[in-house]
Amino acid sequence: MYIAISKQHQGENFSGSVRDFVNYLEKENQEQSLEQHEYFFDQNNDRINAEEVIKEIDNNTTKLNKKDSKFYSMVVSPSQSELKAIDNDPEKLRQYVREMMKDYAASFYRNKAVTVNDIKYYAKIEKERTYKGTDKEIRENQPYATKILELKKEIRQIEQGKSKEQIKTIKKEIERLEREAPHKIDGKRIVRDMKKEGMQNHIHIIVSHKDVTNTFKLSPLSQHKEAETILNGKTIKQGFNRDKFYEAAEKTFDRTFNYKRNFMESYKARNVLDKDPKRFLAMIAGLPTTEKQVALKTLYKAGVKVPTIPTNKVQLAYKALMRLKRGVETAINSGSIGI
Numbered sequence: 001m002y003i004a005i006s007k008q009h010q011g012e013n014f015s016g017s018v019r020d021f022v023n024y025l026e027k028e029n030q031e032q033s034l035e036q037h038e039y040f041f042d043q044n045n046d047r048i049n050a051e052e053v054i055k056e057i058d059n060n061t062t063k064l065n066k067k068d069s070k071f072y073s074m075v076v077s078p079s080q081s082e083l084k085a086i087d088n089d090p091e092k093l094r095q096y097v098r099e100m101m102k103d104y105a106a107s108f109y110r111n112k113a114v115t116v117n118d119i120k121y122y123a124k125i126e127k128e129r130t131y132k133g134t135d136k137e138i139r140e141n142q143p144y145a146t147k148i149l150e151l152k153k154e155i156r157q158i159e160q161g162k163s164k165e166q167i168k169t170i171k172k173e174i175e176r177l178e179r180e181a182p183h184k185i186d187g188k189r190i191v192r193d194m195k196k197e198g199m200q201n202h203i204h205i206i207v208s209h210k211d212v213t214n215t216f217k218l219s220p221l222s223q224h225k226e227a228e229t230i231l232n233g234k235t236i237k238q239g240f241n242r243d244k245f246y247e248a249a250e251k252t253f254d255r256t257f258n259y260k261r262n263f264m265e266s267y268k269a270r271n272v273l274d275k276d277p278k279r280f281l282a283m284i285a286g287l288p289t290t291e292k293q294v295a296l297k298t299l300y301k302a303g304v305k306v307p308t309i310p311t312n313k314v315q316l317a318y319k320a321l322m323r324l325k326r327g328v329e330t331a332i333n334s335g336s337i338g339i
Contacts, residue, residue, distance in 0.1 A: 001250050001267070002077040005220050005242070008069040018057040018071055018206060022050050025124050025204050038090075040122040043098055053122045053206065060120055060208045064217075072220055074205040076100070078253075083199040085259050090125050090201065092257065097123050097203055099256055103248035104207075108218055109226040109239040119218065120208040128200055130193045137183035137190045144181040145191065148174050220245070243271065263287055264298040 008018075029037045040048040061070050076097065078086075086092040101116050108114040131138050151174050155167055181189040185197055211218055224239035246267045254261050263269050263284070273280040284295050 001079065001082060001253060001265070002075075003246055003249060004075045004077075006073050007221055008071050008073070016070075017054065019054050021071075021073065021206065022054050025126070026050055028126055028128060038125055038127070040124045041094055041097075042122055043101065043116055043119075046094070048122060056120065057122070057206060057208055060210050060212075060214050062210065062214045064209060068217070069209050069219075071209055072207045074207060074220075076203040076205065076249075078202065079265060080199060081265065082253065082259065083201055086257055088199040088201055093125055093201060093203060094123075096253055096256060097205065099252050100249045101205075103245055103252055104220070107220075107241045107245035107248065109224075109237050109241065111235070111237050114211075114218065118211045118213075120210070120212045121205055123203050123205040125201055125203055128195050130195055131190055133192060138192055141181050141183050141190055144177045144189065148177050151177075243267075262294045262298075263291055264295045 008016075008021075032038075039046065040050065040053050042048060057071050064070060078093075086096075098116075101119060101121060105114045105116045105119050133139075151170050155170050158167060178189055183190045185194065188194075207218075207220070209217055209219060218240075220240045220242065222238065222240045225241045225243075226237070227239045229236050229238070250261070250267050253259055269280065269283070272283060284292060287295060
């Protein structure tokens with residue numbers, strides 16, 4: 001499970017409407033008949049149209065200044081394994097989001113406990129993903145793509161008086177490169193923005209910066225986890241614990257759908273990797289045999305080389321660990337590892 005939270009992006013200030021982002025999330029509906037449209041949903045409603053989302057988010061901004069985001073964007077991306085466990089069922093994803101948003105609310109640190117009923121949010125399921133530059137398939141196809149581009153440029157630059165046989169030779173070379181590119185879909189070389197195969201359901205969530213009563217701010221990107229200040233003799237609690245939220249969201253999925261999560265899928269694995277790559281490797285080594293085999297197989301399939309750490313060469317060991325860290329991070333970002 002991969003969850004990413006980001007703030008509204010509107011240049012130097014955040015005074016713009018949520019309309020552009022909502023319109024972006026409507027892109028899949030533009031290719032579908034009305035009966036196939038995917039609607040926004042919240043904690044209690046399944047069919048919320050785009051205009052209502054825009055109205056509700058844009059009007060829930062009392063006392064926010066230009067330096068305050070009006071809303072936050074959350075992307076929830078289940079792995080192929082997690083989607084398989086729920087049969088890629090949109091209804092189960094809606095069920096999960098509604099449970100997960102309870103974890104989101106509980107991760108705020110306030111004098112009065114925050115509940116999901118305090119959160120104004122709108123979620124939408126998307127069924128397609130496209131290939132990005134960080135994906136393994138794009139990276140490994142890139143040498144072929146570069147050479148093909150050079151050859152096509154060469155064809156364009158050939159003067160009219162040149163032999164047609166020369167152009168034929170270049171085109172044959174292009175055909176060979178297209179055939180030999182390692183990653184294809186339906187015989188076509190995978191390129192950026194090509195739609196991915198398989199189950200790709202994921203969820204976009206728009207969360208208002210203000211609570212549902214438009215009274216107080218709730219920022220999931222607060223720099224504090226659990227901070228306390230004294231104001232007029234009273235203790236004021238503030239903050240949002242993202243680690244707590246990510247771990248709780250993962251456990252909610254596992255509990256709700258009886259999902260058996262292995263180490264490489266866990267938020268704990270990613271968190272340890274970020275902070276201490278050597279401990280990450282030690283944790284893999286310390287797993288029970290079956291789980292360790294699954295972890296190493298997952299890394300191998302994602303194209304990550306697991307180093308043997310030399311104990312007497314500190315600098316070499318550090319470099320090996322950093323290569324491991326970069327490799328796993330790239331695999332996670334590209335979706336090769338479903339953390």
